[in-house]
Amino acid sequence: MGIPKDGNKADFDSLIAQAEAAVEALRDTYRQQLASDVGELGAIWTRYEEGAPLEETLDALHTVAHNIKGQGGSFGYDLVTDIGASFCDYLRSGERQSPEELNIVNMHIRMLKTVSDHDISGDGGETGQRIVEKLCLLTGRHEE
Secondary structure, eight states: OOOOSSOOHHHHHHHHHHHHHHHHHHHHHHHHHHHHHHHHHHHHHHHHHTTOOHHHHHHHHHHHHHHHHHHHGGGTOHHHHHHHHHHHHHHHTSOOOSHHHHHHHHHHHHHHHHHHHTTOOTTOHHHHHHHHHHHHHHHTOOOO
16 A cells, blocks of 8 residues: 555555554564563573683674664664663673673673563663663663
């Protein structure tokens, strides 16, 4: 269906409704993808705890976190994007070898798991704001 040429509001409203329905259908798929991606982060971390090399682990975590960061906002999961951005920035900004730094890496994974498990969409309200503030404080990242 193309764009109505006569400017009929009903036709435009119909197109908008169709687009919103398509986005909603994709949102369900995104929730499943997010759960899968978060599961992959957990699996990567478990492999590290079982002896996988740290550099390989951090590279793999960054790849998944980058995907998470890029997709969340498109489907109404702004908090996921914020946590993913914090995670990516943190991984890129240093070698991350100390126990404290690795705890912050793991904290990002746990935060994403919590958001996914509880299907927290949007910015997460007050809880989301506290999560973002805590991550900013821990990582030295400034909110934008």
